[in-house]
Amino acid sequence: MDVRQFFHQRHEQIVSTWFDTVYRDLSIRYHNEPAEDLKHRMNAAALAFRRVIVSDDWTDLKAFITMIARQRFKEGYKVSEVQKAFEFYRETLIPLVFSEIDPGERKPLLMKLHTCMVYAITQFSEYFQSIHDRFMRDHTKILEKEIEIRTHELSESRKKYMTLVENINEGFLVLIEGRIVFANRSFAEMHGYDHEAVLQTDYLNFVADDHKEKIRQAYELCLKPGVAPARIEYRRLCKNGEQLPTEIMANQNVFEGRMANIGICRDISERIELEKKNREMEKLKALSLQAASIAHDVRNPLSTVRMNLQLFLLMELPPERLRLVEASLTEVNQIEKSLQEMMNIRFPLRLSYRSVNIRTLLDLCLKSMHRRITQNQVSVLLRISRRIETINADPHRLEQALLNLLFNAVEAQPSGGKLTIIVRRLKQHSKEWVEILVADQGPGLPKEMLPYLFDPMFSQKAMGTGLGLHNVKKIIEAHGGSVRAAINRRSGMNFYLCLPVEEDKDHASAHH
Numbered sequence: 371m372d373v374r375q376f377f378h379q380r381h382e383q384i385v386s387t388w389f390d391t392v393y394r395d396l397s398i399r400y401h402n403e404p405a406e407d408l409k410h411r412m413n414a415a416a417l418a419f420r421r422v423i424v425s426d427d428w429t430d431l432k433a434f435i436t437m438i439a440r441q442r443f444k445e446g447y448k449v450s451e452v453q454k455a456f457e458f459y460r461e462t463l464i465p466l467v468f469s470e471i472d473p474g475e476r477k478p479l480l481m482k483l484h485t486c487m488v489y490a491i492t493q494f495s496e497y498f499q500s501i502h503d504r505f506m507r508d509h510t511k512i513l514e515k516e517i518e519i520r521t522h523e524l525s526e527s528r529k530k531y532m533t534l535v536e537n538i539n540e541g542f543l544v545l546i547e548g549r550i551v552f553a554n555r556s557f558a559e560m561h562g563y564d565h566e567a568v569l570q571t572d573y574l575n576f577v578a579d580d581h582k583e584k585i586r587q588a589y590e591l592c593l594k595p596g597v598a599p600a601r602i603e604y605r606r607l608c609k610n611g612e613q614l615p616t617e618i619m620a621n622q623n624v625f626e627g628r629m630a631n632i633g634i635c636r637d638i639s640e641r642i643e644l645e646k647k648n649r650e651m652e653k654l655k656a657l658s659l660q661a662a663s664i665a666h667d668v669r670n671p672l673s674t675v676r677m678n679l680q681l682f683l684l685m686e687l688p689p690e691r692l693r694l695v696e697a698s699l700t701e702v703n704q705i706e707k708s709l710q711e712m713m714n715i716r717f718p719l720r721l722s723y724r725s726v727n728i729r730t731l732l733d734l735c736l737k738s739m740h741r742r743i744t745q746n747q748v749s750v751l752l753r754i755s756r757r758i759e760t761i762n763a764d765p766h767r768l769e770q771a772l773l774n775l776l777f778n779a780v781e782a783q784p785s786g787g788k789l790t791i792i793v794r795r796l797k798q799h800s801k802e803w804v805e806i807l808v809a810d811q812g813p814g815l816p817k818e819m820l821p822y823l824f825d826p827m828f829s830q831k832a833m834g835t836g837l838g839l840h841n842v843k844k845i846i847e848a849h850g851g852s853v854r855a856a857i858n859r860r861s862g863m864n865f866y867l868c869l870p871v872e873e874d875k876d877h878a879s880a881h882h
Contacts, residue, residue, distance in 0.1 A: 545631040562609035578605040721764040747786040771845040782812025802871040811862040
């Protein structure tokens, strides 16, 4: 059989055998392709190969290679899969050639078949690669454009984000491996540092020593996946050594491509102070109700005692006994006054300002304390600056505050000691102030109790009410001043009362 007859008669057999081999053995992609579509393409390929071998016409084969390369690239085929399909055509054809083609025509046919296969595989590979390269170039350009757009968007977003972060009042920071890689200016300012000084430093440098372990544990917990944002209260450490109550809310997130801890911290001094005042008000409310109950039971007996003492005053008594009666009557009046003040302790003070001579007021207080000072064998050192004469204050309330401090100082030295009172003039924040120091040589106070010293109901005395120092603080602050306590380096306590020389009109109006 000659070549032309062979291809004409065996065309369908060749296509069918080739199809079965490719469909069954080549790849899952070919196997999943609709059979009719695949057979149609293979028939077109077989006709193109036939025209080359029989008529030396390459037109259809070139067109087929161009078409199939585009199609297979679009469908996601590998080059090797299509090359193998071409090889299967040769493997299908060769057995038939040897069995049916005349021996004289076999060699030229096999040579043409080889040339045809080499051409088909080479051209397909080159064209497929050119399509792939063109696609990659186009895709790369698209990606580059998208990256450019996205980068610009991210840059703009970052600028907006950073602007927002810089403008918030809370401190914002980003930690990577415990070090601050970003912080806004509010964070730096709330710690008393320049912005640049906080960057690349260990966050624990800004935490009070006794809170470092708490923050370290919270930080390690935040690094674990799936952990909810943490809200932690601690004391921050400022550049000047001050320790202030702070709250931080931290969460894990990505920052510039790295996992980081992002935190927002805020000063909670006002909130803590407000909570403390609310607790104080609850205590004072309870105390006021208790005092009202006591007053109800005590007032009638006290009235009887006062009337009897007043009757004694009308009698002709020896001077010594008369002084005792007068002193007793004074004490009864003081008890009634104290009861009334306990009932009113939760209400604002009403101040009646006038010019008060500091020396005269202190002399009066020391005179009232003379008996106790003598009994306890306490010596008194009073030193008043010549620059101080008078201040604007409520004399009765100021006397109360001073008597409380003097009484505590004398009671702290039952076996003798020294009571020191020093009055001097200060200038702070463009204002003139008078500072009154009351110091004793008693046993002092444990350092850890200092923060609670002025709290209501806090007392170290067995029979103490815990109201004396609270009243001192309330009176001095009502005058627009301040009070603080310190432990004496040797022994005893120092109390500092600071009062404005001129009446604070805003403060005065709030307490009148």
